[in-house]
Amino acid sequence: MDRFDLCVLGAGPAGYHAAIRTSQLGGKVALVEEREIGGTCLNRGCIPNRALVQSVNLLNEIRNAQSYGLRVGGVEADFAAMKRRAEEIVKRLNTGLREVLSSYDIQVLEGRGRLRSKNEVEVTGRKGEIQAIQCNNLVIATGARPFRPWEAEGFIASEEAWRIVELPETMAILGGSSVGVELAYIFNSLGVETTVVESSPCILPQFDKEVAIRLQRALKRSDINILTGVEVSGIKNREGKAVVSLSSGEALKVDKAVATKRTDNMSSLGLPELGVETENGFVKVNERMETSIEGVYAAGDVAGGSSSQEAFLQGTVAAENIMGVDSSTAGRFIPRCVYASPEAVSLGITEEEAREKGLTVTVGRFPFSASGQALCIGEGEGFVKLIVDTKYDEILGLHMLGPRVTELVGGVSLAMSLEATAETMAEAVYPHPTLSEALKEAALSSLGRSIHLPRPKRRI
Amino acid sequence: MRRILMPRMDIDMEKGSVVEWMKPEGEAVAEGEPVVKIMSEKVTYEVPSPASGTLHKIIVTAASEASIGQVIGLLREQGDTEEELEAAVNEAVVRHAEPERKEGERRVEVVSHAPRRETARIVASPVAKRLAEEHGVDLARIVGTGPEGRITKEDVLRLVEEASQFSETIPLTGVRRTVAERMAESFRAAPHATVTIDVDMSHAVDLRKRLQESGVDVSYNALIIKATAMALRELPILNSTLKGTEIKVWKAVNICVAIDTPSGLVAPVVKNADQRSLVDLTGMVEELASKAKEERLTAEDMKGGTFTITNLGMFGVDQFQPIINPPQAAILAVGRISQRPVVEGGGIMAKPTATMSLAFDHRIVDGAPAARFLSRLRDILQALEEE
Numbered sequence: 001m002d003r004f005d006l007c008v009l010g011a012g013p014a015g016y017h018a019a020i021r022t023s024q025l026g027g028k029v030a031l032v033e034e035r036e037i038g039g040t041c042l043n044r045g046c047i048p049n050r051a052l053v054q055s056v057n058l059l060n061e062i063r064n065a066q067s068y069g070l071r072v073g074g075v076e077a078d079f080a081a082m083k084r085r086a087e088e089i090v091k092r093l094n095t096g097l098r099e100v101l102s103s104y105d106i107q108v109l110e111g112r113g114r115l116r117s118k119n120e121v122e123v124t125g126r127k128g129e130i131q132a133i134q135c136n137n138l139v140i141a142t143g144a145r146p147f148r149p150w151e152a153e154g155f156i157a158s159e160e161a162w163r164i165v166e167l168p169e170t171m172a173i174l175g176g177s178s179v180g181v182e183l184a185y186i187f188n189s190l191g192v193e194t195t196v197v198e199s200s201p202c203i204l205p206q207f208d209k210e211v212a213i214r215l216q217r218a219l220k221r222s223d224i225n226i227l228t229g230v231e232v233s234g235i236k237n238r239e240g241k242a243v244v245s246l247s248s249g250e251a252l253k254v255d256k257a258v259a260t261k262r263t264d265n266m267s268s269l270g271l272p273e274l275g276v277e278t279e280n281g282f283v284k285v286n287e288r289m290e291t292s293i294e295g296v297y298a299a300g301d302v303a304g305g306s307s308s309q310e311a312f313l314q315g316t317v318a319a320e321n322i323m324g325v326d327s328s329t330a331g332r333f334i335p336r337c338v339y340a341s342p343e344a345v346s347l348g349i350t351e352e353e354a355r356e357k358g359l360t361v362t363v364g365r366f367p368f369s370a371s372g373q374a375l376c377i378g379e380g381e382g383f384v385k386l387i388v389d390t391k392y393d394e395i396l397g398l399h400m401l402g403p404r405v406t407e408l409v410g411g412v413s414l415a416m417s418l419e420a421t422a423e424t425m426a427e428a429v430y431p432h433p434t435l436s437e438a439l440k441e442a443a444l445s446s447l448g449r450s451i452h453l454p455r456p457k458r459r460i
Numbered sequence: 461m462r463r464i465l466m467p468r469m470d471i472d473m474e475k476g477s478v479v480e481w482m483k484p485e486g487e488a489v490a491e492g493e494p495v496v497k498i499m500s501e502k503v504t505y506e507v508p509s510p511a512s513g514t515l516h517k518i519i520v521t522a523a524s525e526a527s528i529g530q531v532i533g534l535l536r537e538q539g540d541t542e543e544e545l546e547a548a549v550n551e552a553v554v555r556h557a558e559p560e561r562k563e564g565e566r567r568v569e570v571v572s573h574a575p576r577r578e579t580a581r582i583v584a585s586p587v588a589k590r591l592a593e594e595h596g597v598d599l600a601r602i603v604g605t606g607p608e609g610r611i612t613k614e615d616v617l618r619l620v621e622e623a624s625q626f627s628e629t630i631p632l633t634g635v636r637r638t639v640a641e642r643m644a645e646s647f648r649a650a651p652h653a654t655v656t657i658d659v660d661m662s663h664a665v666d667l668r669k670r671l672q673e674s675g676v677d678v679s680y681n682a683l684i685i686k687a688t689a690m691a692l693r694e695l696p697i698l699n700s701t702l703k704g705t706e707i708k709v710w711k712a713v714n715i716c717v718a719i720d721t722p723s724g725l726v727a728p729v730v731k732n733a734d735q736r737s738l739v740d741l742t743g744m745v746e747e748l749a750s751k752a753k754e755e756r757l758t759a760e761d762m763k764g765g766t767f768t769i770t771n772l773g774m775f776g777v778d779q780f781q782p783i784i785n786p787p788q789a790a791i792l793a794v795g796r797i798s799q800r801p802v803v804e805g806g807g808i809m810a811k812p813t814a815t816m817s818l819a820f821d822h823r824i825v826d827g828a829p830a831a832r833f834l835s836r837l838r839d840i841l842q843a844l845e846e847e
Contacts, residue, residue, distance in 0.1 A: 331614075392594065394587040394613070419585030419613050 004030045006322055007121045007135035009113040009269065012039020013308040014300025015141035016097065017315030018322075023104035025323035030133050031106050032113040032123050038097050039143055040301075041308040043090055044159035049182050051086035052162055053339045056189035060341060067378060077190050079167050086162060109133070113142075115270040118296050137295045137322045140276075140283055141315060142269065144262035144301035150235040154242035158183060158260045167192055168255030172244050174232050175260035176203030178338040181219065183258060185340035188224045195225035195252055197244070202228055207336065208350040208385065208399035215344050215401055218381065222341075266302055280304075287330045289318035297322065310334045333416050337406040342382045345409045348397035348416060349387055360390040364422060364446025366438045368402040370453055373433035379403035386422065386442040393421035395443075404435055412439060422446045461540045461548055462511045464495060464533035466526040469503055469759035476500035477525045477633045478532060483515045489535070496533060499634040503762055504755045513537040516545055519552045523631060530555065584611035591616040595623075635724035646786040650821040654781050655831050659838045661797045661812040667844060671738070681717065681771060682741035684794055687840040688769060689713045689734035695833045699766050701787045702824050716765035716785055717745055719752040726752050727768055727785055728761040769794060779815040790820040790830070792837075 006022045008015045011033035019031045036043045055077070065072040101108055111125040115138070122132050146157030156164075158179050171187050173180045176198030188194040196203065196219075203219075203226060204212040220226055231247040235257055244252040264281045276291045276298075277284040283291055283298035291298050299305065299314035313329055320327035338344040354361040364386035368374035374382075382402025389396055398412045415425055425443035430436045444450050466476045479497040483489050494506035495515065516536035520526045531552040536545060582599045584592070588611045592599050597619055604611035623629065632640055664683050671678050692699045692713050700709040713734040716727035728748040730741065751757050768785040773796035782793040793816065800813040816837065820830045 392587055392590045394590070419587035421586040421590060424586040 002028065003134040003136065004028050004107070005135070006030070006137045006139060006319070007032065007113075007133055008139045008141055009115075009121070010039065010141035010143055010300070010302070011037045011101075011108065012141060012143045012300060012311065013041045014143075014303075014305065014311035014315035014318075015039065015139065016101065017312045018139040018141060018297075018299055018319045019101065019106045019315075020104055021316045021319035022323055023106055025319065025325060027319075027323055029104070029106045030109055030121075030135065031101065032109045032111065032121065034110070034112040034126075036094060037101070037108065038090075038094055040159055041311075042093055042097070044162075045179070046308055047090055047093060048083075048086040048162045049179070049186070050339055051089050052082055052186045053182060055082040055085065056186050057341060060189055064378070079164075079190060083162065112268070114268060115274050118274055118293055138297065139289075139315070139318050139322075140266065140269065140271070140291070140296065140298040140302055141300045141311070142265045142302045145265040146259050147261040147263040148259050152235040152242050152257070153237050154255055155235050155257045155259065158258055161187075161256075161258050164256065169193060170241075170254040170256075171195070172197060172242070172252045172254040172257045173260065174244070174257060176200070176205075176216075176226065176228070177260055178204065178336065178344075180258075180260040181215070181344075182339050183260070184219065184224050185222075188219075188222060193225075195227060195254070197230055197232055197246065197252070198226065198228045199231045200228065204338065204344065204346075207338075207344060207346040208397075209352055210385065211344050211346060211399045211401045214382070215338065215340070215342065218342060218401075219340065262301065264302060285314075287317075287328045288321045289314050289329070290321065307334065307336060333413055335409045335413055337409070339406065342379065342402045343400075343405045345398070345400040345405045347399070347409055347413055348395070350397055350399060351385070351387055354387055354396065359396070361396060362388045362390045362422075362446045364388060364442040364444070366441035366445055366450070366453070368435070368438060370441075371433075371435060371438050373435050373437065374403055376433060377403060377435075384408075384438045384442040386425075386439075386446055388422045388443075388446040393423055393447075395420055395422055395425060398439075398442075400438075402435075402438075408436055408439060411436070461516070461537055461544055462513065462535040463531045463548070463552070464507065464510060464535060466498065466520075466528050466530045466532050467505070467507060468528045469500055469505055469762075473500050473528060475525050475527050477637075478520050478522050479504060479634070480522045481515070481518055481533070482506070485515055485518055488512075488514050495535075498532075500638075503757050503759050505759070509535060511535055511537055516540075517549045517552075519549070519556055523633060525633065526556065582611065583609065584616075585613060587613045588616045591620070595620045597623075635721070635726060639725050642786055643783050646784050650784050650786065651823060652781075652784065652819050653822045653827060653830070654817050654819045655827065655834050656779060656815060656817040657834045657838050658800075659814050659816055659841050660802070661814050661841070663842050664844065665797070665812050676739060677742060678738045679742045679745060680773075680797065681745050681769075682738045683841065683844060684771070684792075685715050685717070685730060685733050685741050685745070685769060686736070686738055687837055687844055688767070688792055689715060689736075690840050691833055691837040692767060693734050694836055695829060697825050697829055698790045698818075698820065698833050700789045700824060701766075702789070702821065703787070707824055710766040712764070712766065714764045714766045716768040716788075717748060718768060718770035718785075719749050721752050721755070723755070726757060726762075727765065727770075728752060728757055729763060729765040731764065768792070773797065773814065779817055781817060782819050784819055784821055788821075789824045790818055790833075793817040793819065 005027035007030045008019045009032050011031050019029045022029050059077055062072055062075045109123045111123040114122045116122050120132055120134055124130050161183050167190055170193045173184050173196045176196045180196055184194045184196050202212045203216050216226055232244055233247055234245045236243050241253045242257045244257050276293050282304040283302055285291055285298050285303045289297045289299050297318040299318045300311035305311045305314055317327045317329050333348050335347040367383045369380040374380045385399040387397035395416050422443040426440055430440045441450055441452055476498045479499045481496050482494050489495050489509045491512045492508045495509040496507045498505050513535045516534045518533050520532040526532050534548055584599050597616055599611055602611050602615050604615055606612040668678055696709050699713055700707050712732055715730045715733040718727045730744050767788055768791040770782050771794040776796055778795040780793050782791045784791045795815040797812050797814045799810040801808050802811045818830055818834050
């Protein structure tokens with residue numbers, strides 16, 4: 001077999017981005033994957049979960065149809081059919097991705113990769129057949145695997161949750177991260193009595209505090225139990241249930257307990273033998289995604305990434321550096337999203353971080369309750385919060401809670417990468433009535449010039 | 461409508477810089493009244509208004525440069541139409557924005573009466589623009605590193621950071637620019653060689669004292685100028701200029717005297733120095749020095765130098781190597797007069813002595829004639845008498 005410019009281990013978001021980008025730049029690529037192309041994101045995470053969220057969104061809207069002036073007969077959730085729909089979507093995307101990879105002449109090798117050296121990868125196929133491939137560069141993109149420190153029946157990983165055969169009566173979700181919140185939203189909407197256990201004082205510790213608190217409040221209103229400031233100390237089986245013991249001394253007796261934490265997935269790769277340095281369980285990389293060994297790169301969860309969009313970026317950066325196009329993750333903004341109702345978004349610096357860094361910032365705000373479009377679609381809850389540097393008017397962060405805000409964040413991410421000021425954001429014309437007007441209003445608010453809010457009170 | 465042009469004040473002058481406009485746009489100005497102050501070739505000059513009217517438009521603002529004959533401002537006269545004025549403004553602005561053309565390059569005349577305002581579009585991020593405004597950075601000076609040359613925040617910050625290492629940034633204009641250009645040109649083009657000699661100044665000191673006692677004040681500079689002029693008469697090759705393949709020897713001996721001013725070095729001219737008395741020379745040097753310090757030197761004062769004398773004796777400097785004032789052939793550097801031990805008649809005695817160095821263009825003259833000149837200068841200074 002010919003020598004490859006790049007061998008990628010793992011065909012998840014980071015891996016397939018690295019592979020495609022390298023091929024676009026003229027490199028010959030081998031992509032090794034032991035499970036499905038597309039990784040956790042496409043097959044077990046983002047995509048199926050998002051598909052289920054859409055089903056329950058619709059379910060909730062129909063339940064709420066009366067408020068739109070509609071009378072709808074009894075609505076019933078068919079979880080099996082919802083799963084089938086999700087599977088169809090996954091399958092379709094999977095096929096599409098395979099076609100894309102093949103259009104770039106990327107050689108996909110099915111099997112488990114192991115590094116013999118930094119230029120040789122041994123791939124063990126499903127039937128135990130072994131082949132070795134030669135490469136000039138490596139991208140480690142093996143992702144992460146569920147962290148399950150206890151063995152118990154009914155204790156499953158987040159990526160298994162969407163495949164549950166029968167809806168349980170009770171469920172405990174261990175970890176109030178975005179995945180945890182999404183699962184809680186899905187199963188609670190489907191009638192499962194759901195409890196979220198979070199060790200921080202509030203869910204979504206990496207989000208803007210106001211967004212997190214307000215989302216937590218909204219989730220509690222929809223009857224999700226949320227326990228914060230509590231650690232899980234163990235899980236046991238008793239009377240056919242999973243018993244989750246908590247640091248508070250309490251115990252939760254549930255049908256299913258879902259682990260959302262993930263840990264490294266690199267144990268069998270042979271990284272230590274190669275001398276690749278690791279840090280806190282992740283492969284240590286710099287802003288160019290280079291590891292401690294020349295020609296060996298890492299991207300995605302295995303390199304400390306925490307979302308698909310971050311993995312996309314890291315895979316691309318690694319590929320560009322491999323192909324001699326100087327590239328870095330420094331100064332790039334990565335939005336974080338939560339798909340629930342309402343949705344939550346966090347991009348760039350938070351108000352708290354700005355204060356900690358001693359930056360002088362102005363916060364522009366706009367509540368969706370003042371947005372015509374939000375009221376028309378019946379979702380006036382939430383707000384937009386724009387963090388703006390007081391001196392230079394640069395947009396430093398955007399935090400939102402509300403309807404479809406995950407769709408609103410992309411434009412602002414573009415604006416931030418173009419170093420937009422609040423003034424330029426306010427100058428642009430937005431269609432009316434749309435939710436996007438809230439962005440303009442938040443920018444105007446940071447400049448003290450809101451139109452759809454009463455004149456700010458003079459400070460005394 | 462009248463155009464205010466950058467005037468030519470010296471034969472060598474190529475460019476002038478605007479020091480200040482003495483009238484704001486829209487203000488009335490009478491014919492002959494100073495309207496703009498310009499600086500060039502070591503001279504500051506107040507340009508009189510070519511006619512009576514109002515100052516319509518300033519084309520070249522303060523601290524900016526313009527070539528000779530370029531329109532620097534427009535004067536509105538009675539009866540001018542708006543269209544005429546606008547066309548004239550546009551034409552002048554476009555001309556000013558055009559890059560300099562090399563001699564011989566054909567100028568393509570653009571005849572257009574439509575308003576034309578050509579400014580290259582500068583692509584910069586909004587934050588970069590804000591930063592530039594805040595720090596007074598000219599974005600046109602920055603080469604952007606963003607996509608398609610877009611100027612980013614980082615680009616501006618880098619420049620600001622660089623600038624923060626300096627306490628002051630002084631634009632190279634006027635006298636400073638002239639000195640910089642001429643010295644660099646001289647040092648590049650003329651192979652400099654220097655000869656040095658010690659001159660016994662006992663006689664000069666004595667002469668000065670004698671004249672003083674009879675009520676006549678004569679400066680050492682005057683003595684040195686006089687002696688230099690006399691030596692140049694005897695060795696005129698040092699009073700010359702290299703032009704292409706020809707050495708042109710000047711008839712007149714016009715000696716430039718280097719003078720330090722707050723805005724830099726200037727070297728006004730003492731004309732026909734060989735024909736002046738010591739008293740005249742003393743007065744002329746004093747006059748030029750005070751004019752230089754008050755920035756009152758005229759183009760006439762600066763014209764026609766054929767040789768330069770520079771004296772740093774007042775700072776206690778004994779000896780230094782000067783750079784020739786182009787296109788002259790040589791320059792004399794004079795050190796301080798100090799009591800120095802001299803061996804004479806088998807004994808050691810203290811004598812007032814000055815060291816003088818002659819830097820000369822070795823293309824024009826060789827070491828021997830240069831040495832001969834210096835030796836003659838010494839002899840003259842050691843025997844000079846007021847006629």
